[in-house]
Amino acid sequence: MQKQQLEQIIEKVEVLEREKLQVQEAITDVFGEAKNAGFDVPILKKILRMRKMKPEALEEEDMLIQTYREAIGL
Numbered sequence: 001m002q003k004q005q006l007e008q009i010i011e012k013v014e015v016l017e018r019e020k021l022q023v024q025e026a027i028t029d030v031f032g033e034a035k036n037a038g039f040d041v042p043i044l045k046k047i048l049r050m051r052k053m054k055p056e057a058l059e060e061e062d063m064l065i066q067t068y069r070e071a072i073g074l
Helices: 002-036 041-052 055-071
Strands: none
Touching: 002 041
């Protein structure tokens, strides 16, 4: 029983790894489309990261960035 269960678990992970690779390839394609449409991909990635953040964390990051920019004269 253990051997069969282990094999099933390994096979499930292998399937998920293949699916993950396909999803990553699709994301790369979408970023390519965005670039071809004239969008700045690094900025899009930053926006996506920011959208995942909690509002408080985003506000804190914005304040720190502004503080650091002012400190170096940007």
